[in-house]
Amino acid sequence: MLEVRNLHAFYGKSHILHGVNFNVAEGEIVSLLGRNGVGRSTTVKTIMGEVAPQGSILFKGEEIAGRKSFEIAHRGLGYVPENRDIFPTLTVRQNLVLGMKSTKHQGRWTLDEVFAMFPNLGARADVPGGVLSGGEQQMLCMCRTLMGDPDMIMIDEPTEGLAPKVVEQVGDLLQEIAKRGVSILLVEQKLSIALRISHRLYVMGHGKIVYEGTPDSLRQADEVRAEWLEV
Amino acid sequence: MLDVLIFATLNGLVTGLLLFMLASGLTLIFSMMGVLNFAHASFYMLGAYFAYSLSLYFGFWTGLIFAPLIVGVLGALVERYGLRRVHQAGHVAELVFTFGLAFLIEEAVQFFWGRDTKSYQSPDVLNFALFTLFGQEFSAYRGFMIAISVGIFIGLYYVLTRSRVGIIIQAAITHPNTVANLGHNVPLIFMGVFGVGTALAGVAGVIAGPVLTTFPGMATVLGSIVFVIVVIGGLGSLAGAFIASLLIGLLQSFAIASDVGMEDLLDLFGISFPYDHALADLWGLTLPQVAPILPFLLLVLVLIFRPTGLMGKREE
Numbered sequence: 001m002l003e004v005r006n007l008h009a010f011y012g013k014s015h016i017l018h019g020v021n022f023n024v025a026e027g028e029i030v031s032l033l034g035r036n037g038v039g040r041s042t043t044v045k046t047i048m049g050e051v052a053p054q055g056s057i058l059f060k061g062e063e064i065a066g067r068k069s070f071e072i073a074h075r076g077l078g079y080v081p082e083n084r085d086i087f088p089t090l091t092v093r094q095n096l097v098l099g100m101k102s103t104k105h106q107g108r109w110t111l112d113e114v115f116a117m118f119p120n121l122g123a124r125a126d127v128p129g130g131v132l133s134g135g136e137q138q139m140l141c142m143c144r145t146l147m148g149d150p151d152m153i154m155i156d157e158p159t160e161g162l163a164p165k166v167v168e169q170v171g172d173l174l175q176e177i178a179k180r181g182v183s184i185l186l187v188e189q190k191l192s193i194a195l196r197i198s199h200r201l202y203v204m205g206h207g208k209i210v211y212e213g214t215p216d217s218l219r220q221a222d223e224v225r226a227e228w229l230e231v
Numbered sequence: 232m233l234d235v236l237i238f239a240t241l242n243g244l245v246t247g248l249l250l251f252m253l254a255s256g257l258t259l260i261f262s263m264m265g266v267l268n269f270a271h272a273s274f275y276m277l278g279a280y281f282a283y284s285l286s287l288y289f290g291f292w293t294g295l296i297f298a299p300l301i302v303g304v305l306g307a308l309v310e311r312y313g314l315r316r317v318h319q320a321g322h323v324a325e326l327v328f329t330f331g332l333a334f335l336i337e338e339a340v341q342f343f344w345g346r347d348t349k350s351y352q353s354p355d356v357l358n359f360a361l362f363t364l365f366g367q368e369f370s371a372y373r374g375f376m377i378a379i380s381v382g383i384f385i386g387l388y389y390v391l392t393r394s395r396v397g398i399i400i401q402a403a404i405t406h407p408n409t410v411a412n413l414g415h416n417v418p419l420i421f422m423g424v425f426g427v428g429t430a431l432a433g434v435a436g437v438i439a440g441p442v443l444t445t446f447p448g449m450a451t452v453l454g455s456i457v458f459v460i461v462v463i464g465g466l467g468s469l470a471g472a473f474i475a476s477l478l479i480g481l482l483q484s485f486a487i488a489s490d491v492g493m494e495d496l497l498d499l500f501g502i503s504f505p506y507d508h509a510l511a512d513l514w515g516l517t518l519p520q521v522a523p524i525l526p527f528l529l530l531v532l533v534l535i536f537r538p539t540g541l542m543g544k545r546e547e
Contacts, residue, residue, distance in 0.1 A: 048412060073414035085409040087402045094398045101414040103395065148414050 001026050001152050001183045002047075002077075007055035009039075009046040016042045018207040019055070024152065029174060029184045031194035033229060034204035040187045041082055043204070044154045048072055048079045060151065074101060078150030082157045082187075084141045088130025092121055095129045095140055099147030107149025108180055114143045117176070135166035142173065152183035159190055171197050191229060195219065203228050234365035239488035240481065245373050247480025248380035252435035253453065254460045254472040255387065256428030262404045262467040263421055264314070266322045269329040272454030273336035274429040278302045278436025279445045280344055283351040291354035299433035306429025310422045333450065341447045353441040376438050383434065384473075391469075400424060459530045465543020474541055479526045486525055492517035 002024040009017040017039050024030045034040050046053045049069040057065040064072050073079070086095055096111055115122030118139050124132065129140060138158055145153055155174070159167040171193045178184055188194045194201060195215040203211035203218075205228045211221070218224065257271045281301050282294030309332065317328045353372040360368035391397040403410040403420045411417045436449075443449065460479055464471030493516045497503060504514045533540060 050408060050412075069408070069411040070414050070416045073412055079412045081409065081412065085406050087406060087409075090398060090402065097395055098398055098402055098410070099413050100395075144413065 001028070001060060002185065003056075003058040004043075004047065005056040005058070007043070007046060007053060007057065009042055009051050009053060011042075011051070016051075016207055017046060020204070020208055022202050022209055022212070024183050024185050026183055027178060027181050028199045029178050029186060029197055031186045031188055031198040031201045032204060033188055033191070033194055033201060035229065036189070038204045039207040040204050041156055044079065044156055044185065044187055047154065048077070073148065073150075076149075076151035078145040078148055078153035080142050080145050080153060080155040080158065082160070084134075084137050086129040086132075086137050086140050086144070089128055091126050092129055092132070092140060093125045095144055096147050099144035101148045105149070107147070108182070109143070109146045109149065111147075114146070117173070118143065135162050135169070138162065138166075138170065139173070142170075142177075146177065146182075150182060152185070153177070154185040154187065156187045157189060158186070159188070159193055167193055191225070234367055235488050237364060238367060238369065239485045241369060241373070241377075242488075243481035243484035244477070245376050245480070246484060247477035248377060248384075249435055249439050250453075250457060250460055250480055251473055251476035252380055252383065253432050253457045254464070254476050255384070255469060256431040257457055257461055258464070258467060258469055258472045259404075259424055260428045261461065263424055264318070264325060266325045266329070267458065267461070267466075269326070269454075270309075270332035270336060271329075271429070271432055272450040272457055273333045274302050274306055274432040275436040275439070275453060276340060276447075276450035277305070277336060278433030279351065279440030279449065280340055280349070280436075281433070282437040282440060283349050283445050284344075286351065291352075295434075295437050298437050299430045302433030302436070303426045303430025307422050307426030309429075310425035314425070315418065315422075333454075337447055337450060344447075346447055348444050348446040349440075351440045351445040372442070376442070379434070379438055383431065387431075456526055459526045461540075463530055463533045463540055465540030468540065468542040471540055471542030479529070482525050482529065483522050486522035487519045489518045492520075 004020055004022050007017055007020040008015070020039070020043055022030070022032070032040050032043065042051060045051045047057055047064075049064075049067055049072050053065045055065065056063060059072070059075060059077055062075065064075065064077070067075075087098065090098070093111070096114060100107075115125065118136075120136055121140060121143065124136075129137065132140060142153075142155065142158065158170050158174075162170065167190070174184055174186065175197050186194060186198065195218065198215055200212070200214055201218055202209050203224060210228055211218070211224045213221065253271065253275055257268060260268050260271070278298050282291075282298035285294035285297055313328060313332070314325060317324045357370070357372040357375050359371050361371040361374040362369055389397075391400065399410065399415055400420060403415065403417050407417045410420075439453075440449075443453075456479065460475045461472055463478070464473070464475035493514050494503075497514065504511065508514065
């Protein structure tokens with residue numbers, strides 16, 4: 001589905017990504033782990049075209065490096081940013097409608113389905129998005145991306161600042177999304193959710209991938225966790 | 232007294248709605264670019280001139296439809312090939328660009344159409360009195376101006392608040408990156424908004440041309456008032472621009488219609504001055520005489536007491 005090869009990125013003169021390599025297969029949940037500032041968010045922003053890439057990014061076999069964000073989104077790659085950029089003055093329903101790329105094409109997800117999955121969002125469909133709780137805003141943000149019927153989504157720190165129970169709900173939703181054939185790249189700092197739902201994991205350090213494995217192998221790799229993940 | 236009140240209100244409404252047609256486009260474009268488009272009133276002038284030329288060959292109604300379209304396409308091209316490139320150099324460059332564009336358009340208008348006033352006329356079909364009240368006529372053309380303006384605003388309001396396109400525009404103005412990540416072509420949306428904003432200015436020019444006269448200085452005359460409006464209303468606020476437009480329209484028309492002056496004011500306090508006093512001209516000022524400076528006076532007051540404008544939000 002997604003194959004990133006020797007990806008480099010710069011902020012001004014600062015070299016942030018130093019040749020990142022990884023891949024995500026169809027229907028797979030893959031986590032990108034690492035401490036703050038190692039380049040996880042930059043990796044997804046670069047894939048999405050927000051930061052200029054150097055290297056190769058193949059999505060569904062097609063080179064997308066250098067394409068504009070909206071073109072990449074149109075090819076079926078969804079992105080849920082870290083800052084939960086919901087539109088506070090628009091209603092929940094309008095926020096979701098905004099995620100649809102076209103009104104003609106009916107995707108895997110409909111408004112009714114989203115409201116059935118999240119009765120909280122359904123009950124507050126006509127309320128401005130800004131009044132929702134942090135957890136509800138996160139759900140809204142994810143559902144908004146789903147309305148565009150992506151084949152793969154990249155989610156940046158969806159559980160940040162959320163209560164443990166809500167974190168569990170987010171995990172369940174991600175598994176449900178993957179069951180419908182949507183690949184997921186989860187960018188996380190929290191090991192617990194990543195270990196629970198991922199098929200495979202990558203750990204980043206100093207702008208490149210320093211470890212690749214499965215949740216079981218990472219659980220046993222004490223030295224990797226100590227060096228690259230635990231604070 | 233009642234006749235003055237009714238006609239001043241109606242005329243104020245005509246001016247106010249016309250001003251809003253310019254202010255709404257300017258406000259939308261400001262929200263999007265983050266700078267004021269100094270050339271906005273120039274598109275209004277172009278609307279009037281294009282409509283004048285078209286009306287010579289095809290009549291008024293063809294001008295009404297096609298002049299705003301031509302202006303809108305020109306506006307979109309200016310955004311696409313001018314502002315979008317200049318944008319990378321920052322706000323000051325954008326500001327200077329629109330400032331220069333205003334001069335360029337004024338010079339071009341003088342070059343192609345000459346410096347004289349054009350006899351751009353309202354259509355014969357509308358040359359009758361819509362109604363006569365207290366022996367005073369209200370022309371059908373002014374009624375038509377109100378109808379067109381109101382119609383456009385209802386349409387604009389509906390599109391911006393109810394349609395999917397409007398939702399995308401609202402979101403793109405505040406969160407362009409997020410909207411792009413959802414698969415919407417933000418530069419195209421901005422070009423469209425710029426085009427529609429300038430086309431609205433074009434419509435205002437088409438319908439105002441026959442009433443406010445079509446001459447090369449018309450952009451400067453109305454342009455300064457429109458800037459006053461967007462500042463009084465609060466930069467970036469459509470609702471504020473609407474209130475400020477009507478406020479200025481009514482303020483001016485009531486000031487013109489009134490027959491009070493400084494002497495009346497001084498009489499209230501029992502003060503009088505001889506007619507041969509050195510400052511007699513000042514004591515003899517009437518409200519209709521100072522009407523043109525009232526919007527600017529209001530601007531100064533708003534800037535002193537409420538610098539963010541009526542509906543503007545303070546920038547953090």
